[in-house]
Amino acid sequence: MAAAGVAEVALVKAEPREKVGAIAPIRETTGSAPAILTTAEPTVDGAVTTEISQKPDASEDAPVEPAVPPIEPVPDADEPDLESLPEAIATPEEPDPEAIPETPAEPSSDKPEATQEPEEELSPAEQERLRILTEADRLWQQGQYAEAELLYRKVKHPGQAIAVRDRPAPIFDPALLPPAGQVYWREAEAGQAQNLPTRVLVPLQLLTSQFPEFIPGHLRYSEVLLQQGEEEQIEQALLALEQATTLYPEEAELMRVRVTALAEQRQYLEASIAARQFAVLNPDDPTASEFTLLADTHLDDFQDRLRDRLTRNAIGNALTGAIGFALTGNLFGPLSAIQTSVLLLRGESEIGESIAGDAAEELPLLPDDEVVAYVNEIGQRLAAVTGRTEFEYEFYVVADADLNAFALPGGKVFINAGAIAHTNSEAELAGLLAHELAHTVLSHGFQMVTQGNLTANLLQFVPYGGIATDLVVLSYSRDMERQADALATRLLATSGYAADGLQNLMITLGEETEDYPLEWLSTHPDTAERIRNIDTQIASNGYNRYAFEGVERHWEMRRRVERLLPDEPEEKPEQSSTEGDE
Structure with missing residues (x-):
């Protein structure tokens, strides 16, 4: 006890x-514009208050950029201070080993004293990699995303991922599909008319993988999978909807179907998170308030x-x-x-x-x-x-x-x-x-x-x-x-x-x-x-x-x-x- x-x-x-x-x-502050986090100067006791301020509305003609870049573009940003990086890449002079960046507030009197100057052991290849990443970050901060990505690709493992902004613009009219896509869509409609799930699912799977820009394909594919009622098909539908909403996070109907599907499976927290993320990342969308309500409800x-x-x-x-x-x-x-x-x-x-x-x-x-x-x-x-x-x-x-x-x-x-x-x-x-x-x-x-x-x-x-x-x-x-x-x-x-x-x-x-x-x-x-x-x-x-x-x-x-x-x-x-x- x-x-x-x-x-x-x-x-x-x-x-x-x-x-x-x-x-x-x-x-948090009120308003519909996307939020930008700003951190005030720390107080003497070490507490820092973070506030959310409002980001100006973006121009409709602006190029597609990441939804929430970590730092606002700075067109006239200075060249990066390489002296703040490890000594091995701060050329041509050795930095002062005692130089420590100033804190925003008065330094605390009870800070521990340095025990020993750390020694960086970076190879020439590692030095060059950090230099390139520093330059890429500078370009990213300036909003030059394409130029930054070229430098990131030089030093990062490629994996299999493709930048979201490289995806084609969404389309809704089947007539705008390439010939192969139109064939898949006709086959799916024919299968649905005959009530043959397999004849529907196979062409829709091909359609959504080869032509992901066709939004109705994602909606129909997930709908048919959910109608099967089996656990495996339901999981497949939820995964397909997550992929589609990741590729096209601004498409309200895709997100609405996903939120509904999650809620029907009693995954209420996941449904709430998905709905709130849409509202936060698309504050100017006319359905943003609807998704905020869905988030609160779920x-x-x-x-x-x-x-x-x-x-x-x-x-x-x-x-x-x-x-x-x-x-x-x-x-x-x-x-x-x-x-x-x-x-x-x-x-x-x-x-x-x-x-x-x-x-x-x-x-x-x-x-x-x-x-x-x-x-x-x-x-x-x-x-x-x-x-x-x-x-x-x-x-x-x-x-x-x-x-x-x-x-x-x-x-x-x-x-x-x-x-x-x-x-x-x-x-x-x-x-x-x-x-x-x-x-x-x-x-x-x-x-x-x-x-x-x-x-x-x-x-x-x-x-x-x-x-x-x-x-x-x-x-x-x-x-x-x-x-x-x-x-x-x-x-x-x-x-x-x-x-x-x-x-x-x-x-x-x-x-x-x-x-x-x-x-x-x-x-x-x-x-x-x-x-x-x-x-x-x-x-x-x-x-x-x-x-x-x-x-x-x-x-x-x-x-x-x-x-x-x-x-x-x-x-x-x-x-x-x-x-x-x-």
């Missing part, structure tokens, strides 16, 4: 307190269903006392069955706020305003397109040299500063944040409790290195990891980052840590399979891997972190296996 007072901490909302390294929740459906499950399970939980939050430190103690039930019935945000508040006091948060603001800017940009606007997203940077991150229910994300030191670009770091955000957006941790797994702990705590609160591992299933990877990759693509940010992070870390696996990889199994799955997703959905990488600013932050943290993490004792990892 939990000690008295510990339970109160979890059940009663804590009073506001100063949290160095914590991020204030995002605030979110209510999702929460009602979750609440029903939770209520039923809470009764058994109160009788058996089987569930608890088991941690070995004093972060917060195990809760009684009734206390846990009351907390869970308050919802995801209440759980996340309770745990995050205690974790923020126990964990050694990084007292560097500029690094914290950098992580917050990336995280809030990704969070803005998740569709879960009821969460208050907060991002915390832990002063730990290992690469690790975890998300709590309700939009609370913790990331080690070592994650910056282990990543090569802003897109890779965004991939890590997007993956953790996906877990909280998809309510994975919360669903583990509500779906009957009441004998398992929601959080498993693994201490090491003398720090009582060093690692939190959520024992996600393989399906949950697959879903998080898929949503994270989609978030990257819709936020204007290179869609392969998460994939490249996994590849890089897999190569660098064969002998000593990093915590984040070791608790996320089957890395090779996940890399293949992401590559397939990028190719089949037409995500653009030749988009913004963000190497220059990231290397500034990387060098800053390396000065704040020890060069080598302390050797840690062998950890016990975590329950639920597969």
